[in-house]
């Protein structure tokens with residue numbers, strides 16, 4: 001079964017199922033396309049909220065960026081349509097749901113599980129960076145899990161074409177912001193995703209973000225990459241984290257070296 005390739009979609013084409021979660025700016029429902037039973041996730045965004053949040057442009061850019069992304073670790077945006085009051089995004093349904101819920105449930109992931117996820121993240125980011133797309137919002141809340149346990153980066157609400165200087169202000173947690181997006185330099189490039197990958201690796205293994213503190217303290221610790229890695233984290237994992245959480249963007253370990261790092265190779269036996 002596949003989503004019809006014809007561009008015109010409308011709400012009547014879908015049978016709406018259970019709510020899946022509340023993404024940014026909207027609710028998401030399980031949905032089934034009536035004609036050929038294609039199961040997807042339908043995200044409903046209210047135009048009034050998009051206008052209030054001044055994010056219509058961001059959404060348009062996102063739809064344009066997403067329409068030519070095809071990668072097993074990137075959640076698909078198959079299409080979109082709107083009625084008088086709402087915009088609908090037709091998304092790939094991730095069969096095992098939200099990664100951060102799994103992380104909160106188990107506290108922290110095993111080194112093998114964390115390494116498999118980071119290897120998949122590195123592959124997805126390599127793909128995005130080759131297309132000069134930076135995600136800029138890598139965090140557990142924006143990662144879903146597919147039916148076979150593979151991770152899917154989602155919610156490119158902040159993705160832009162690199163290099164870029166941010167115009168709209170940030171919202172949400174500071175935990176994942178790299179130093180260059182905090183020290184007012186405003187200019188940043190793909191290497192912001194390397195920093196976030198380091199924060200993600202730490203959070204998968206420790207169960208909390210490396211600079212988690214009061215907002216003021218968090219900023220102070222981020223700009224100095226002031227983190228403590230607990231002893232239960234293996235030396236190889238700690239080595240990769242320290243090579244990603246480097247204040248100077250150009251000194252961060254590049255993605256192709258992340259994929260070949262001893263910690264990744266140890267746990268992700270290459271495909272037979």
Ligand SMILES: COc1ccc(C(=O)Nc2ccccc2)cc1NC(=O)CCSc1ncnc(N)c1Br
Pocket residue numbers: 020021023024025028041043045055056058059062066075076077089091092093094095096097098144153154155156157158
């Ligand atoms: C490619 O995925 C997206 C692409 C774009 C946007 C988005 O809202 N952009 C946006 C919205 C407003 C302004 C600017 C950008 C959001 C998503 N993704 C999501 O919202 C994830 C919905 S939750 C879910 N989805 C599938 N399977 C599950 N099991 C679950 Br739970």
